[in-house]
Amino acid sequence: MKPALIQCRGLLVGYEGRAVLPPIDVDVRAGSFVVVAGRNGSGKSTWFRTALGLLPPVGGSLVRADSVRPTYMPQRMRFDDLTPVTVAQVVGMGTLRGWSFLRPGGGAQAAAAMERLGITSLAGRTFRSLSEGQKQKVLLARIVASGANIALLDEPTAAMDHAAERETLEVLASLHRELGLAVVVVSHHLAAAVPFATDAIFFDPDAGQVVAGSAREVFRHPAFLARHGELHLG
Amino acid sequence: MVDLATAWELFRDAIVCAVLAGVVLGGLGVHVVVRRMVFASAALAEAAALGVMIGFFVEIYSGLAVPPSLTAIGVALLAAVGLAWRPEAVSREVILAAVWIGSAALALVVGASITQEAHDVAEILLGSAVLVRPEDLWRVAGSSVFVAGAAAVLHRGLVFAGFDEETARVHGLPVRALEVALWALITIQVATCTRALGALPVFAFSVLPGAAALLWVGRLQAAFPVAAALGAVSGAGGFLLAFVFDLPVGASQAGVATALFACGMLWSRARSSALLR
Known part of the structure; x- marks a missing residue:
């Protein structure tokens, strides 16, 4: 198993000292392609920004490996x-x-x-x-x-038509494959992103849970299926 | 009437001072405009003017000869610290308003106590200075070299942090330190030039040439030298117009800067219309 670049253990994320999600346990490993899913307001961007160091954690542990060399693609606005x-x-x-x-x-x-x-x-x-x-x-x-060695992208395909979205994700997948770049991508268009995913994180604020693991595990988790139904995993 | 050659001998220092101020403040003005902080330089110029008056006040009432340029830099730096380290819950506009209103009010209070220096006070606020003291010219020259050099060294970091602050932070750039450094550079140049030229032309130089350059050339990188050139034209051209038409110098310099900006607006509008056709 490849080393974790970002390791969250019981991580609490939120604003002004108040957690907006239950504790999060997630490893983002070198060379993984992680799709972050969840509806608007589910807290995925809050986790994302905390993992990047743009927001301080409310509690728990967030460890970034010494070797981590992150980059970021913010939302277009x-x-x-x-x-x-x-x-x-x-x-x-x-x-x-x-x-x-x-x-x-x-x-x-x-x-x-x-x-x-x-x-x-x-x-x-x-x-x-x-x-x-x-x-x-x-x-x-x-x-x-x-x-x-790790790129975090916040809804990179939000303003695109399907063809442009597909092209962007394919470029991203080629960077992941050829450069060994770990990719963490927030996406609302799961059908396009899922075929490239090795891992996934699903934020479900209604059920008060965050599901993380391999793409297969997360996209077949009952909480995910209840929201999105079955996805073709390729 | 004095002929131009004699006038050059008389006013050379003032023109050189205005050109230096225009070049450096014009270049810095590009950062000011793209970071949407145009009234910051107005607030800093007002704070610097207050600082100059405090220098006069201290000298009159305590006999202690404090150079007004130093008190100008001191008060303006205090204002800049307030602007840079504001709490998250308070917008920059509110702090700007507080600095400007507080400085203007205190300037009136202090100004009323130093009636002997009323002429100098008017020069500082409105920029009616026709002559520049040699020591002020040297201070402006020194400040201009330092500020322009530091801005050039920090340039790439300032542009990255200004365009995409979050990614700059993710890449480990000292975004906060860069912001403080930019404020400090603007403050030093504004405060030094306010003592020599007055608050109004200094505010004009720190906004309008930069804004005009962005309209003229439409590219950030090219905007810096163009803004510096427009700043120089505003400084020297304004002085020349004031000499020929017997106008207040500061108002004339601010007027030239405004006219260049208006031309930039017309040019930009005409170019957009031509592209749409």
Whole structure:
């Protein structure tokens, strides 16, 4: 079994010291592809943001391995369109870690990442002028440029039609396969994401439970079946 | 009337000072505009003006000669700390309003106690300074070199944290420290330039050239040098117009900056219309 990059034991997540979910026990392992499911307001984004270190845990234990090198793809509305950064700049941001912005570099990694995603021709365009599908490719290129070993993506296909959604998930799956990247993806469109999943986490606030484990276990769990019915697991 | 060559000898320091202020504040203004904190520089300029007055006040009533530039930086830094370390429950706009109102009110109170310096006070608030003291020029020059250098070193971090703060935090960038550093740089330049040029043109330089540049070029990277150039044009052009038409200098400089911004708006509108056709 591969080592855990993120380990939650009895983790309580929430706001202002108040937990919004029961204790969570989850391991996100190197090389896994984890689909995070649950309806709006189920607390999945709260867990997600806690795991990323953007929110402090309310209680329990959250351990991130020393080797963890995370990157993140926020929801699209979190980008401020007032800032006219170019595609090359956005991809280049992926190469920055800690205080590395103080010295030049990262251009070659960014160029290689853009080439891999087939967006070199967009390098000089502003990010805000792109279509949703192009923006997602740019953000995927940023993940590649980051050299991360775990990528957490918050509803990356929310504004896409089925074809673009499928294409994005396939790119993500290829990064997972070829780079050994652990992927944790929040998705409402389970039918598209499930075929790629090795593991899953299901947040069910009505039943007051969080189900985590292999994709097969979670998607056949009675709590999940009661909400979503049977899914084709591939 | 004084001819232009004689005028240059007389006003050279003031023009050089205005150009330096315009270049550096213009460049910083791009960060100010894209981070939606345009009134922060107004509040800081007001706090700096209050600081200058406190410097005069202390000298008059205690005999202690404190350089007004230092008191300006001190009070403006206090205001910046309030802006940067606000509680989560309070929006930035509320703190800005509190800083601006508090500084303006205290400036009136302190200003009423230093009537001997009333002319200097008017210069500080409105920017009617025609002449710049040599020591102020050197302070503005030193501050400009330091602030421009530091902003260049921090540039990539500032852009990342400004565009996508959460991912920057996930990547371990010192987002909070970067924000504090940006506030500190703006504060130092605003406070130093306010003493030399006045609050109104300093506020104008720190917002309008940056906003105009973003409209003219539409690219963040190109906006910085263009904003610096527009800031220089506002500073020198405003001074020239004031000389030719006998206008208040600060108002003239702010007017040129506003005109450049208006041109940027028209240019941007025309370009959008052409693209739609």
